[in-house]
Amino acid sequence: MKVADKHGRIIQAAIKVFARNGFFNSRIAEIAKEANVADGTIYLYFNNKYDILITIFEEEMGKIIASVKQELATTDNPCEKLEIFAFQHLSLVEKNKDLAEIIQVELRQSSKFMKEYRNRKFAEYLQIISNIVKEGQEKGLFRKDVMPGIFKRAFFGALDEMSRFWVLSPKKKYGVKTAAKQISHFFLNGILEQPCPTKTKTKKRKIKRTKSARK
Amino acid sequence: MKVADKHGRIIQAAIKVFARNGFFNSRIAEIAKEANVADGTIYLYFNNKYDILITIFEEEMGKIIASVKQELATTDNPCEKLEIFAFQHLSLVEKNKDLAEIIQVELRQSSKFMKEYRNRKFAEYLQIISNIVKEGQEKGLFRKDVMPGIFKRAFFGALDEMSRFWVLSPKKKYGVKTAAKQISHFFLNGILEQPCPTKTKTKKRKIKRTKSARK
DNA sequence: AATATCTGAATGAATACACATTCATTTTTC
DNA sequence: GAAAAATGAATGTGTATTCATTCAGATATT
Numbered sequence A, B: 001m002k003v004a005d006k007h008g009r010i011i012q013a014a015i016k017v018f019a020r021n022g023f024f025n026s027r028i029a030e031i032a033k034e035a036n037v038a039d040g041t042i043y044l045y046f047n048n049k050y051d052i053l054i055t056i057f058e059e060e061m062g063k064i065i066a067s068v069k070q071e072l073a074t075t076d077n078p079c080e081k082l083e084i085f086a087f088q089h090l091s092l093v094e095k096n097k098d099l100a101e102i103i104q105v106e107l108r109q110s111s112k113f114m115k116e117y118r119n120r121k122f123a124e125y126l127q128i129i130s131n132i133v134k135e136g137q138e139k140g141l142f143r144k145d146v147m148p149g150i151f152k153r154a155f156f157g158a159l160d161e162m163s164r165f166w167v168l169s170p171k172k173k174y175g176v177k178t179a180a181k182q183i184s185h186f187f188l189n190g191i192l193e194q195p196c197p198t199k200t201k202t203k204k205r206k207i208k209r210t211k212s213a214r215k
Numbered sequence C: 001a002a003t004a005t006c007t008g009a010a011t012g013a014a015t016a017c018a019c020a021t022t023c024a025t026t027t028t029t030c
Numbered sequence D: 001g002a003a004a005a006a007t008g009a010a011t012g013t014g015t016a017t018t019c020a021t022t023c024a025g026a027t028a029t030t
Helices: A006-021 A028-034 A039-045 A049-072 A078-095 A098-104 A111-136 A148-168 A178-188 B006-021 B026-035 B039-047 B049-072 B078-095 B097-106 B110-137 B148-168 B177-191
Strands: none
Touching: A006 A049, A006 A098, A006 B110, A028 A039, A028 A049, A028 A078, A039 A049, A039 B026, A049 A078, A049 A098, A049 A111, A078 A098, A078 A111, A078 A148, A078 A178, A078 B049, A098 A148, A098 B078, A111 A148, A111 B148, A111 B177, A148 A178, A148 B006, A178 B148, A178 B177, B006 B026, B006 B039, B006 B049, B026 B039, B049 B078, B049 B110, B078 B097, B078 B148, B097 B148
């Protein structure tokens, strides 16, 4: 009907449909309809249903990583980098809600193969964060006892959970900018106004495991 | 063969099987086999396959929330509470890997109904965190500009991502205790050793958006 | 206490159906 | 008018669910 680029039309349709129903509850027929294409046409461009999902991931994830890396190159201040990362991540999610939902939700399960494949791509993404941390440590800005391997997961996880909130509930209570600022600020400066009351490492080892409360 | 409690046997079997294959790729027959029960028997205890998933969630999530709340009651120091929460959360995940995987992975998708239901339960869980924050703010320990609604998600997200790491890769590079300490420490104290180079709010607005690098 | 009758939990083979995939036919392109 | 692209009805498969049947134990009958 239109011009062409069936491939692209199918991908876009699939993103929409998968996001709406979930992968397993999506019908090929529905994707075909959404793309204004016959059922069979899809099989001229993809091997099977699962192949569509993989392709979505492959084609889109690369763009994201590249785009984030590019933005980060605008500064060499690790603190700023963290905030930029947060902002970029959240912005991308906001701009591509359906895609974000698929990556977050649908790709979690799926076969062993996909899990491993996905993990490789994600490892690359997470490494951007740990590299920032290492850079900050070398420059004497960040504490040396911070473990980059844990930090990257914590930081990403914080952003990811914030995204989920947006993906699932359309009404955003907080803007992207606010969220990015808050989150990077938590991680950089912590939330303490003043030192906490002594960590009670000395006494008070009174765990008192209640043995009652059975069943 | 054994005694009985078919209900419990089926639930435990389903947790194992769902975790192994994912909900949609799990066969009722496989669950039946794992539970040493005939296929049909499952339908004496559950309405359908989906009902098993819901029951898993309902029966197990309550226990978790209760258990965390109980542990928190052992102190009234908000800082400690955060660390306890982190430790409890991660410990529970470690002790119930299969269950954790199901809650993390399988329940994300699933029907609208489940999504909403799940969210209600999770809201309760997340609120534990925001309550700690508010308490800390009232006591003058935490900064007032920290938004509890963002913090709870960030903190939970950090833990959740850390868990995923454990759930998916069996070899733990970091122990529960280390991870809990690090994460709560990030959030309480931040990762800064010394103030970052001026946030460039004044001069140096040299963002220099590279217009090259096209495609 | 031996035998007959009942009960409902458990079984698993048979059913029913949804849907991914195929392919003979039609339409478009050059 | 040949080749390529697209179609969508028909096919085949996989599996959730059903239900007629079994059978172990309880209860009643002699």
